[in-house]
Amino acid sequence: MHQQQEPSSLLTEYVNELALACRNCGEPPLPVLDLACGYGRNGLYLVKNGLPVVFADINDDALAHIAKSVSALTGQGQALASCWHQDFEQPGSTPLKDKQFSAVTVFRYLHRPLMPQIKQAIAPGGMVIYETFTRAQAEFGRPKNPDFLLEPGELPACFAGWHIRHHFEGVVEAGSTEQAIARLVAVKPFE
Structure with missing residues (x-):
């Protein structure tokens, strides 16, 4: 049995802006993509707050866990959530x-070839909320592979030209440990 964790503090801090982005990016509102969602701690928080996700x-067991968690929510939760089995690598x-989303959230995952696709998939006025490890993480533990660690300034450079909120x-x-991370919240400009 998987123990559900609290959502990212970054997500809880920006949930109202995320909700606004959902409303502003289409009617009906475009969903938020919880990319490489794992067991869905962040996306489930969004569903509980009325956002479509x-x-x-790639993990079928994790997606099955999410489906059960969504079923346990009110009937509205089922209408707001869908699962997509996908190997992004x-x-x-x-x-x-x-594909088009009001926002893409990514936590503890990095696959650089996806970055241009993430940027394209977010509707104008939509948001990206990204949090993952930096190169300095190798000093504290896993991951240590540089393919999965951001270089200094890499995340804001990737979203140059966007409105950086955080x-x-x-x-x-x-x-009980320390982690080296980068966090970014950015809004895609209307072009």
């Missing part, structure tokens, strides 16, 4: 092509 992950694949890079307390 697409949970995307298939060479040469473009899983986000021709950016942080540094070391944070995570339970």
